[in-house]
Amino acid sequence: MNLTREARVAIVGGGLGGLVCARVLQLHGRSVTVFEREAAFDARPQGGTLDLHPNTGQAALRAAGLLDRFHALSRPEGQEWRKVDHITAAALEQEWPPGDEGAGEEDRPEIDRGHLRGLLLDSLAPGTVHWGRAVSKAAPLDDGTCRLVFADGVTEDFGLVVGADGAWSRVRPAVSEALPGYTGVTFVETGFDDSDVRHPDLAQLVGPGTLMTGSGSTLLFAQRNSNGHIRAYVAFRAPQDWHTAAGLNLDDTAATRAYLAERLDGWADGLRYAVLGGDHAFVHRPLFALPVPHVWEHVPGVTLLGDAAHLMPPLGVGANHALLDGADLAQALIGAERVDDAVRAYEGLMLPRSSELAKQCAEGLAHLVP
Structure with a gap:
């Protein structure tokens, strides 16, 4: 036994x-x-x-x-969540502001x-x-x-x-x-260091928690981490070999930036910066699921x-x-x-x-x- x-x-x-x-x-x-x-x-x-x-x-x-x-x-303040318009960056929705009454048992x-x-x-x-x-x-x-x-x-x-x-x-x-199978959605990630000092406009836009916006099959969200770091992700629906069809070398940061700049054409400057102005090379993350x-x-x-x-x-x-x-x-x-x-x-x-x-x-x- x-x-x-x-x-x-x-x-x-x-x-x-x-x-x-x-x-x-x-x-x-x-x-x-x-x-x-x-x-x-x-x-x-x-x-x-x-x-x-x-x-x-x-x-x-x-x-x-x-x-x-x-x-x-x-970081309790990290619960704040903002949704903004992709063209104007104007606030559309906001949840979990600091000190929100009623958070209580739902604190996350x-x-x-x-x-x-x-x-x-x-x-x-x-x-x-x-x-x-x-x-x-x-x-x-x-x-x-x-x-x-x-x-x-x-x-x-x-x-x-x-x-x-x-x-x-x-x-x-x-x-x-x-x-696991490919979900049809891929993420491209970048990051910003010491954002309150080096990227103050972005830090203010993102706030203490998460910023989200999107248009069609493209979604952008940026999240505050500790020590002033911000991680930003652009997600879009595409075949798993989308970069091959686009003639894009994923290791080529400049080429990836140019591709994403075209994809975000017409978006607010501050939101484009959240993807194109990062301090780190892009990380490509195709999403898989069982x-x-x-x-x-x-x-x-x-x-x-x-x-x-x-x-x-x-x-x-x-x-x-x-x-x-x-x-x-x-x-x-x-x-x-x-x-x-x-x-x-x-x-x-x-x-x-x-x-x-x-x-x-x-x-x-x-x-x-x-």
Whole structure:
């Protein structure tokens, strides 16, 4: 019998969902190891800002005993959201202004993804995360356990393997043949450093939170991060090889700027600047998503959470539900006698929830970028 109290748990992927799962397990004295293919926490940029929702992301941090530390790092003022006219930059809508009465239980403070990941990493026992340990595959065994095969050929068996390794999960094939597909929408990102000093007009336009505008199949949004940094994204609907058809080399910053300048022709100068005046080279991010719904028949010894389980368009729920997945799985393991019972209970909760969310996100993306 694969008992939860005795089982060794391996979490593949050191992102938010996997780390909160490890934290909750350790709070209750359970054995867990996190395997992360990156060499160190700062091996790559950690991404932009997240708003954590009360009943998902914040609930997960509460289960992890980290909610107070989160609030100490978060930016409540980042909840402000502005929609402006793309031609005049005049305000059309505004939500969550600072001091808004009625925010209360709906508070969704912003936090930089890197700060949140650092908070979770610091909460774990030393040595929990094994950096530079890339996994090639997970192989369920007949006794209800699972074998991890690492990129260097080493194998190790665990009572449970949790695939928390993102969009292109190496664990997912153990339970599902599904692969992410291109959504038809691509993002192009740039950034502005020390914006209040170096880009004051843009900083004033964006404000403390998020600015959004759009026209037709082109959407622009800019988000305030900590330390005066602003990330700006232009999104548009196009074939995945749109740059080939346009004769554009994505590594050519000047050519990309010229392409985007033409796409934003007629837009307000301040909004064009948010895309064309960045301090950083453009980053191209085609959006992928798993099929909707993405479900699987239960396989003993292995399960998924976060983007590995339900990759969906980035409309503000993915990270929150990755965190909730991690906390739900850990609590199921703590509360059940057998690993298999715990995983079945978790999947019975997570799969219907994520299927509905993925459907809503697909519809939301189609509405935002028609």
